[in-house]
Amino acid sequence: MSSTAMKPVSSRKDSPDLFVRWQRHGDEAAREALLRQYTPLARGLARRYGRSSEPFEDLLQVAMLGLLKALDRYDAARGHAFASFAVPTILGEMRRYFRDSGWAVHVPRGAQERALKVRDAQERLANQQGRAPTVHQLAEYLEIDLEDVVDALQAIQAYETLSLDAPRPRADGEVVAYGDTVGEEDDRYELVELDATITAVLGHIAPRERAILRMRFVDDLTQTQIAERVGISQMQVSRLLRRSLEQLRAMTSAAAS
């Protein structure tokens, strides 16, 4: 219980006289100087605390507001470094902002926008290179963190709001309604490796989803290959697969009992 793993915030850059000039004499120039000096602190905190959430610029505004409050309220006479006073003040401002803006209830706007960007970039890169991109490629392409891409992939899986039935352009550029692309071909497929129960259950799965299930698990195509054949995005294939598997699981367990 003895060692301290991290050093206290440095006070070496503090400028007590600037605080005196601003707080006691209302010297705007002193406040400007302090603001300039500590903007990196506010920026650093906004980046650390606000990742994957609101658009960064919005959050930086909130952090700056916190910094202004800290400049007013800091008491240099107490002997604490300004930063150790300012950090909780600025973080407190950002937390209050999150709570007030309903961030706790809704998927943050920034994360939503990012998920859409990732989804689009995924399709664009897949078209360019003929196979799905890696997370690193997406991060580089979009100039965002690896983790933002990982979060976006999770979010895309989770969003129920993305329309599966929205018309998608095919590789040849023609726009086809999604359901039209699969159904007709479906009858030609032979159901293999399925026992009678499963076959019966499969009858309740929409034809397009049945076809996708089969392409993935019987024909062993990759999701990108399926996406090309069907004329939808790989992400949609992924979500459809998951949805049909869940449906199948529910039905088979119902059939079993």
Added chain:
Amino acid sequence: MADTANVILTLPSRPENVLVVRQALTGLAEGLGLDPVDTNDLNTAVTEACNNVVLHAYPGPQPAGEEPGQDEPLEVEVTVLAQEIAVVVRDRGTGMRPSERLEEEEQHGMGLAVIAALTREVEFADVAGGGTEVRMRFARAKPGRPLEVETDAAGAANGADAALAQLPGSVQLQLAPGALARAVLPRTLCALAARAYFTVDRISDVQLIAAAIAENAPSSVDGTHLGVGVNVEPRALALRIGPLHSGRGESVLSAAVDGLAPVVKRLTDLKRITPLGDGESLELALVDRR
């Protein structure tokens, strides 16, 4: 302490692994239905503590081009209590002395201020045998149920400790109760697959596999920690899960729909079930061939 932690994550102390910790925590927070502002506090503070280990706990950065493999550990333990989440971040470094740490950049000190501002309580301690740990306690805005960890009569049993010795992997995850896998495993494996340069196609497969494991291997055979060891290579993940009840390995392999679409069997490149203690372990390898 480790025996009563709900999530124990041990991984090489490298900057890219902080992402894995964050994803595991985010998954746990989602599974617990934690308030999103609390989740953000938790993630931010734990990131600072992990960065502190990654950047400062072990002497000298690894020379460029040198084979990894001798990486020192970064350990994270999470315990879920009714009113609090307790997190310990630990290194096993011989450690930089505080005076040396004082020489470090200013940014470093800000980490401490951030942790202090976001936690209910934080303390630093020496670890027996060398190393330091940061113990953090986070308030939960909405109290929840604590997650109990079973221990044997000796009170110190941890089946997964022994099991993990036989489930080697550069990344080791222990979960108790094992049902936490549902929350923690998908994001953790997804982050590891991303690190292994998997394409998003294959990452979707990993998500399906993680879900299949979580559904079908919900507890360890001795009722304590379920262990998962993962080796990460470029475009390849090797997983070992155990100790499972006998037969569970096979249910994972044929999961998703009974009889049809054995997702895991089809989507993995190698699968092996081997006896482990009173039960068995399941080994899976996933390769991204592009």
